[in-house]
Amino acid sequence: MADPNLETDPSSSSATQTSAKTIVAQVALEPGAPSDVDLMLGIQSEDADALSQLYDRYNGIVKALILRIIHNDTEADDLLQEVFMEIWNQAKNFSAEKGKPLGWMVTLTRRRAIDALRKKQAYARAAERLQAEPEQQPLAWVQNMTERDIHAGDTRVLMAKVISSLPEAQQQVIEFAFFQGMSQREIASHTNIPLGTVKTRLELGLKKIYDGLKELKDEL
Amino acid sequence: MSFEEFQNSARLYVIGALEPEELQMFEAARKQYGTQAEDFINQCYGMHEAFALSLKPAKSSNAIKDKLMSMVRERQNQSGAPS
Numbered sequence A: 001m002a003d004p005n006l007e008t009d010p011s012s013s014s015a016t017q018t019s020a021k022t023i024v025a026q027v028a029l030e031p032g033a034p035s036d037v038d039l040m041l042g043i044q045s046e047d048a049d050a051l052s053q054l055y056d057r058y059n060g061i062v063k064a065l066i067l068r069i070i071h072n073d074t075e076a077d078d079l080l081q082e083v084f085m086e087i088w089n090q091a092k093n094f095s096a097e098k099g100k101p102l103g104w105m106v107t108l109t110r111r112r113a114i115d116a117l118r119k120k121q122a123y124a125r126a127a128e129r130l131q132a133e134p135e136q137q138p139l140a141w142v143q144n145m146t147e148r149d150i151h152a153g154d155t156r157v158l159m160a161k162v163i164s165s166l167p168e169a170q171q172q173v174i175e176f177a178f179f180q181g182m183s184q185r186e187i188a189s190h191t192n193i194p195l196g197t198v199k200t201r202l203e204l205g206l207k208k209i210y211d212g213l214k215e216l217k218d219e220l
Numbered sequence B: 001m002s003f004e005e006f007q008n009s010a011r012l013y014v015i016g017a018l019e020p021e022e023l024q025m026f027e028a029a030r031k032q033y034g035t036q037a038e039d040f041i042n043q044c045y046g047m048h049e050a051f052a053l054s055l056k057p058a059k060s061s062n063a064i065k066d067k068l069m070s071m072v073r074e075r076q077n078q079s080g081a082p083s
Helices: A013-019 A036-044 A047-072 A075-095 A101-119 A125-137 A155-164 A169-181 A183-190 A195-219 B003-011 B020-044 B046-053 B062-079
Strands: none
Touching: A036 A047, A036 A075, A036 A101, A047 A075, A047 A101, A047 A169, A047 B046, A047 B062, A075 A101, A075 B062, A101 A169, A101 B046, A155 A169, A155 A195, A155 B046, A169 A183, A183 A195, A195 B003, A195 B046, B003 B020, B003 B046, B020 B046
16 A cells, blocks of 8 residues: 555656545634645644644544554554654655645554554454454444534534445445455455455445545535 | 456555455556556545544543653754754
C-alpha cells in the first residue's frame, strides 16, 4: 500500500488534478480558522502552534482510529503522541498536491497502529476479542451512536451511515482488512470463510463505500 | 485486466489487501492505464478518511498533548529553530 503522500518521490500531475476531487469532506471549521493545509505548511515551517492546532482538531479522530486497531487505551495514548510526533518529523514529506492532510494522517496512523499491534504480539488477543465482537456488537464499527450525535451535516454520522448500510458480512471483512491490516488469506483463515468469498465481500463492500462516498460528496 | 477489474483491485490496494500475486497483475494494469489509473487510485485514498471519520472521536488526556508539545519544543531548541 503506498499512499502517494507517504512516498518520497513527487507525485505526477494527475495526482494534482485528482486532489481537488477528493471524496470526503473534512471536519467543519470555525470561520477564519486556518485550513488543514495551512496548518501543515506551518508545521513544515516548524511552527509548534500549528501542530498544537492540528492536534486539537484531530486528536479525537486519530485516537479513535488507533483504538479501533489496538484496543488498549494506554497504548493508544502512547501511540497518539508518537503519531503526532511523526507528523511533526515527517511534515516535509506532505504535499497538498498529492492529497489532503487528514488522508495523510490517517494513512500514517493506520500504518503505525498496525505495526504496533503486530510488534507487541497483541494480535492474537485482539483477534480473539474481534472474533467475539460481531456477536456482541453487530454494528461495532459504528458503535455508540446516540441521538445527540445524529444531526444534519454531521460528517461522521454520514460516513457511518454509508458504512453501516453494508451487509454485516461485508463490514466484517473490511473491518479485518482495514482496521487489522489482514490480508485476504489471513481473513479467510481467521474466519473460516473461503478465500474467494472474502475477496468478493471485500470488493463489493469497498465498491459500495466508494460509490456511497461519491454520492455524499454532493451532499456535504 | 479490464478497467472495472482494475478499479476493484485499486480499492483493495489502498487498504493493503491485495495478495502478492494480485499485486503483480495490479501493477501491470496500473502501467497500462496510466494517468487514468493514478487518478482512480488517488480517489480511492479518500476511503481512508471516510473510515476514520466514521468513528466516534475518542478522548485523550491533556497530559498527552503537554508531553507532545514539550518534546516538540525540546527538539526545536536542539535544532535552533524558532518556537
